Amino acid sequence: MASSSNISNIRLLSRLCNCGRTAAIRIVKTNENGNERRLFFVCPSRYSNTPTPHCNYFKFVDEDDENVMSRIRSNCTACDGITVEDFNDVRTRLDYMETDYGRRLQRMERNIKAMVYFIAFSTIFYFMM
Known part of the structure; x- marks a missing residue:
């Protein structure tokens, strides 16, 4: 994944989870499986404070869209x-x-x-x- 301190230029299309809600975007914080700092979509109810049922939707961003990494890298180039x-x-x-x-x-x-x-x-x- 492109390492950059400014990721405000990343534009991702919203995804719907299996519940029909807009999926939340999260970042992997642990490196147990070598996935640290990878972005993923998840059902928004999964990590909510209220005990609501969720649909177990999970998908890494770069698996969902093949060109996302090239778009992220192109948005992180140095300015003139x-x-x-x-x-x-x-x-x-x-x-x-x-x-x-x-x-x-x-x-x-x-x-x-x-x-x-x-x-x-x-x-x-x-x-x-």
Whole structure:
């Protein structure tokens, strides 16, 4: 099986168990039979917390579909690298945003400071009269 830390790109068609419910997908966690980390379909009632009857449906994903392994491998390929031009473009836009927002923040701080001074002066002037 393809080993990858990012398996979010795997797309499998849902299967129905013999009960007519959508089969759950599980991963083998033990290596007793050499099947560790293999995906399998199973009746959803089999591992539920409630004691409901189940149909004993079980099928490994790669046995169910011959091409699934090639599709998984093709989805796990490395992405194309970013070009230097794209990287520099992003860096330029980030620098512009930092300076633009930095100037806006300084202007807002000056306005707040002026309002605080005005309120303090108005309060003092009010009590003096």
